[in-house]
Amino acid sequence: MSAKAYLYDGTKKLRLKEAATDASAFKAQKAELKERTEENLRKAAVLQEKLYAAGQEGLIFAMQARDAAGKDSLIKHVFSALNPQALEVHAFKAPNSIELSHDYLWRIEQAIPPRGKIGVLNRSHYEDVLVVECLALGMEQFKETIVSLLNGVLKEDGISIRGVYERSDANERRKEGLPKVKGFIGETFDTEVEITENGVHYLVDVVNGQKTGFFLDQKYNRLAMQRICKGKRVLDCFTHMGTFALNAGIAGASDVTGLDISEYAVQQANANAVRNHLEDTVHFRCANVLDELPKLAEAGEKYDVVILDPPAFTKSREATKNAIKGYREINMKGLKLVKDGGYLATCSCSHFMTQELLAKTVKEAAKAAHKRLRQVEFRTQAPDHPILWANSANVPESYYLKFFIFQVVDEK
Numbered sequence: 001m002s003a004k005a006y007l008y009d010g011t012k013k014l015r016l017k018e019a020a021t022d023a024s025a026f027k028a029q030k031a032e033l034k035e036r037t038e039e040n041l042r043k044a045a046v047l048q049e050k051l052y053a054a055g056q057e058g059l060i061f062a063m064q065a066r067d068a069a070g071k072d073s074l075i076k077h078v079f080s081a082l083n084p085q086a087l088e089v090h091a092f093k094a095p096n097s098i099e100l101s102h103d104y105l106w107r108i109e110q111a112i113p114p115r116g117k118i119g120v121l122n123r124s125h126y127e128d129v130l131v132v133e134c135l136a137l138g139m140e141q142f143k144e145t146i147v148s149l150l151n152g153v154l155k156e157d158g159i160s161i162r163g164v165y166e167r168s169d170a171n172e173r174r175k176e177g178l179p180k181v182k183g184f185i186g187e188t189f190d191t192e193v194e195i196t197e198n199g200v201h202y203l204v205d206v207v208n209g210q211k212t213g214f215f216l217d218q219k220y221n222r223l224a225m226q227r228i229c230k231g232k233r234v235l236d237c238f239t240h241m242g243t244f245a246l247n248a249g250i251a252g253a254s255d256v257t258g259l260d261i262s263e264y265a266v267q268q269a270n271a272n273a274v275r276n277h278l279e280d281t282v283h284f285r286c287a288n289v290l291d292e293l294p295k296l297a298e299a300g301e302k303y304d305v306v307i308l309d310p311p312a313f314t315k316s317r318e319a320t321k322n323a324i325k326g327y328r329e330i331n332m333k334g335l336k337l338v339k340d341g342g343y344l345a346t347c348s349c350s351h352f353m354t355q356e357l358l359a360k361t362v363k364e365a366a367k368a369a370h371k372r373l374r375q376v377e378f379r380t381q382a383p384d385h386p387i388l389w390a391n392s393a394n395v396p397e398s399y400y401l402k403f404f405i406f407q408v409v410d411e412k
Helices: 024-054 071-078 106-110 137-141 143-156 216-229 243-250 263-275 289-298 317-335 355-368
Strands: 059-063 087-091 118-122 129-132 163-168 181-185 192-197 200-205 233-237 255-260 282-286 303-308 338-348 371-380 402-410
Touching: 059 071, 071 118, 129 143, 137 143, 192 216, 200 243, 200 263, 216 243, 216 303, 216 338, 216 371, 216 402, 233 243, 233 289, 233 317, 243 255, 243 263, 243 282, 243 303, 255 263, 255 289, 263 282, 289 317, 303 317, 317 338, 317 355, 338 355, 338 371, 355 371, 355 402
Parallel strands: 059 118, 087 118, 129 163, 233 255, 233 303, 255 282, 303 338
Antiparallel strands: 163 181, 192 200, 338 402, 371 402
16 A cells, blocks of 8 residues: 555545545555655655755644654654754643633644744644534524534634534433434544643543533633642542542642542543543542442541532422432531541532522531531632523523532531
């Protein structure tokens, strides 16, 4: 097989799904390829000298792949024979404050090499997807229009969406007389998407993950926890993909344990720990939190920080009474594991569990656990999950996430 099969000559629109990617045919030619690579490196060094001397054109190499795919090793080997004076390598990670103050493509533009030089982009801007969920009949009627408008708005900000995936597969659609829908809207793409939030890297499975694959509403609550987790021993309950646990780890927590009942979620969380080089301090295991917390208490375990991010215990007004019992139980069990002077972060994602009701329930749990609470902070959902005040009496479901941070002391 010739390497020409992998070339794009620019004569027609590039469609990644039609591009050649299978290199298995080259495995039998490994020795020959190694020899040819060394020869090509020598040729590349000569060509680079000509490029640099002419100063008329530049050359860009964009490396795009998942973490641990070998981008760094590839760059190190392929460009090892080139003159570093005429070579610029840029690695893109989470945007810093300066980059965030500019448009989306600004940092890419800053990395464009001057004429005569070669620029290597370790990651690029080609990694953006939309995941949409439509649960109501009214939204269903305008779904295609909304997706089109989203693409247009993002394009104005310099963000080019490479694909759209629909995750309208929740049971709520049946109440609207709608079938469950799950699949691509338009062209297909790799549905394992790497994202960065608060400096933490995740590989998100938009096909099999919860809802749209990742819970973005807790973004700033996770960031708030970074401030109190440095040097602490942390327990993250209902960890899902390990989001709170990894935020604690990247903030410098001394030891972090994440618990979740889903084996698939725990596998994802452990992989994300490795992706962030936190596998020595952040650990995950599969467990039923309600059963596991009493076991930890019996074993005499204590934590500086306990985080409770349970699923919604109620999705209807009629089930609120039982949900209160569930929230009271989980908070009481969590409080018993907090060291004297430590912290409890607890939340509810059900709009039926109001702020006042959750506060009352946690207070009752603290009394039963013989703990006293000092509220450090109250938070809610991220601003991209807006709370509608225009007619809030009729749309209370827009205000659903309540997030408390308490300092906990033992009753003396």
